[in-house]
Amino acid sequence: MTTAAVIGAGFGGLALAIRLQSAGVQTTLIEAREKPGGRAYVWEKDGFTFDAGPTVITDPACLEELWALSGQPMSLDVDLVPVMPFYRLNWPDGTNFDYSNDEPVLRTEIAKLNPADVAGYQRFLDYSAGVYHEGYEKLGAVAFLDFASMIRAAPSLARYQAWRSVYSVVSSYVKDERLRQALSFHSLLVGGNPMTTSAIYALIHKLEKAGGVWFAKGGTHALVRGMVALFERLGGQLRLGDPVVEIETSGDKATGVCTASGWRESFDSVASKADVMTSYAKLLSGTERGRKVAKALERKRWSPSLFLIHFGIKGVWPGIPHHMILFGPRYEGLLTDIYKTGVVPKDFSLYLHHPSVTDPGMAPEGCSTFYALAPVPHLGKAPLDWEAFAQGYGDRILDEIERRLIPGLRERLVTRFHYSPRDFERDLGAHLGSAFSLEPVLTQSAWFRTHNRDDLIPNLYFVGAGTHPGAGIPGVVGSAKATAKLMLEAL
Numbered sequence: 001m002t003t004a005a006v007i008g009a010g011f012g013g014l015a016l017a018i019r020l021q022s023a024g025v026q027t028t029l030i031e032a033r034e035k036p037g038g039r040a041y042v043w044e045k046d047g048f049t050f051d052a053g054p055t056v057i058t059d060p061a062c063l064e065e066l067w068a069l070s071g072q073p074m075s076l077d078v079d080l081v082p083v084m085p086f087y088r089l090n091w092p093d094g095t096n097f098d099y100s101n102d103e104p105v106l107r108t109e110i111a112k113l114n115p116a117d118v119a120g121y122q123r124f125l126d127y128s129a130g131v132y133h134e135g136y137e138k139l140g141a142v143a144f145l146d147f148a149s150m151i152r153a154a155p156s157l158a159r160y161q162a163w164r165s166v167y168s169v170v171s172s173y174v175k176d177e178r179l180r181q182a183l184s185f186h187s188l189l190v191g192g193n194p195m196t197t198s199a200i201y202a203l204i205h206k207l208e209k210a211g212g213v214w215f216a217k218g219g220t221h222a223l224v225r226g227m228v229a230l231f232e233r234l235g236g237q238l239r240l241g242d243p244v245v246e247i248e249t250s251g252d253k254a255t256g257v258c259t260a261s262g263w264r265e266s267f268d269s270v271a272s273k274a275d276v277m278t279s280y281a282k283l284l285s286g287t288e289r290g291r292k293v294a295k296a297l298e299r300k301r302w303s304p305s306l307f308l309i310h311f312g313i314k315g316v317w318p319g320i321p322h323h324m325i326l327f328g329p330r331y332e333g334l335l336t337d338i339y340k341t342g343v344v345p346k347d348f349s350l351y352l353h354h355p356s357v358t359d360p361g362m363a364p365e366g367c368s369t370f371y372a373l374a375p376v377p378h379l380g381k382a383p384l385d386w387e388a389f390a391q392g393y394g395d396r397i398l399d400e401i402e403r404r405l406i407p408g409l410r411e412r413l414v415t416r417f418h419y420s421p422r423d424f425e426r427d428l429g430a431h432l433g434s435a436f437s438l439e440p441v442l443t444q445s446a447w448f449r450t451h452n453r454d455d456l457i458p459n460l461y462f463v464g465a466g467t468h469p470g471a472g473i474p475g476v477v478g479s480a481k482a483t484a485k486l487m488l489e490a491l
């Protein structure tokens with residue numbers, strides 16, 4: 001029987017392992033931490049359930065497909081519930097904008113901001129649907145292994161003016177600045193600066209509208225556990241708490257892996273979803289190839305990091321929706337601080353996650369679970385002493401939420417803890433503590449991104465956020481589809 005090792009049990013590694021195992025490849029999934037999930041880790045604290053990362057589940061069909069490969073329904077393992085509105089966007093002047101795929105409601109919301117923008121929004125939607133079809137439906141799960149594949153994509157890239165930024169394209173359709181922010185912030189969800197990221201990423205807007213926004217009952221980690229259950233039912237082996245320290249090679253072949261505990265196993269092929277820099281610089285450090293690619297990756301642009309504060313409070317807040325964005329007084333200036341100058345801004349744009357409003361089981365009775373997330377520069381741009389800085393920074397975020405949304409928040413606190421760029425670096429081996437791997441700019445997308453199969457070691461593969469198409473659950477699950485196709489074709 002053909003064997004494969006998949007390194008890293010985040011969404012990308014799990015999706016790839018399920019695909020391989022479903023196709024009859026005996027697959028071993030090796031995870032460094034004691035729980036699977038990667039960015040989608042989970043903590044249980046004082047009766048509260050805190051999901052570590054992804055919370056906005058889009059394109060459920062790409063997940064259902066993983067169960068369908070073996071003729072099983074996803075509902076066997078996971079209960080997905082719709083979230084409405086998708087998000088509430090809030091500005092410092094008190095304006096709220098509820099964003100969803102309920103068209104009449106959305107038009108009314110847009111008209112409240114600027115009636116003249118309703119028609120422009122419709123044209124933007126057509127644009128977004130076009131890039132979604134070309135960029136996601138046609139190319140989102142197809143590997144770009146040679147430059148010719150990039151040339152083939154060029155006409156679509158030109159048609160949709162991919163060299164322009166998301167914000168620039170959005171601004172050509174709508175005039176109200178708040179609406180421009182509301183329709184362009186989505187690229188931040190995959191690590192891209194709306195001011196510089198290719199307009200192709202406007203496809204996320206259509207992706208959300210077409211497939212909806214969902215929440216896994218019990219939290220995102222319930223979805224991870226469901227994927228693990230499926231993988232193990234299919235006969236796959238999961239090895240937890242044992243980081244891979246070396247991908248072994250012989251000539252131009254990967255031959256197996258070796259872990260920190262000293263476990264060593266031979267495999268017919270190896271796929272890594274460890275951070276792409278870690279994979280080449282550390283796991284392949286004994287090879288010329290590893291050293292060369294790591295050097296090239298050093299010159300790339302890495303997406304920013306994040307600071308998260310998780311908190312559980314007394315009281316329930318039915319008026320605060322599941323997902324909120326609290327925009328700050330600045331948009332472009334804030335993004336420049338984070339992406340260019342490397343300054344941790346004094347003001348914030350925050351994403352606020354409130355899962356207990358959808359699933360009260362995420363908190364003890366009469367209490368609520370939240371996390372607030374602020375994008376911050378990665379450690380290469382701002383090498384701060386986060387150990388010293390984090391408590392005060394977290395306090396300022398809580399103050400902002402108390403002022404704008406939850407009066408008396410500090411007195412209601414039952415538990416709180418934070419997660420900083422240093423934690424991304426330490427727990428996940430994330431280069432520079434980047435939350436989303438390589439920054440999604442046009443010159444680092446598709447063929448310009450780490451290839452799903454190594455150019456010189458033909459049975460060594462890559463999957464996850466650092467590969468095509470990029471970060472986000474649909475992105476890494478798409479990368480798994482592209483990588484699995486290559487691996488299965490090579491059998």
Ligand SMILES: Cc1cc2nc3c(=O)[nH]c(=O)nc-3n(C[C@H](O)[C@H](O)[C@H](O)COP(=O)(O)OP(=O)(O)OC[C@H]3O[C@@H](n4cnc5c(N)ncnc54)[C@H](O)[C@@H]3O)c2cc1C
Nearest residue numbers: 008010012032038039053054055056244274464465472473
């Ligand atoms: C705070 C946050 C919020 C987000 N919100 C959303 C959202 O709402 N919706 C959305 O779609 N996306 C969201 N994203 C993005 C999304 O979570 C990620 O892009 C995606 O989960 C990455 O999956 P992955 O498989 O590429 O990597 P990861 O999840 O990072 O998994 C990599 C795994 O590899 C393991 N590993 C690393 N090195 C080794 C080694 N040497 N040996 C063994 N194992 C190793 C790690 O421990 C980890 O478990 C968010 C990301 C963050 C950080």
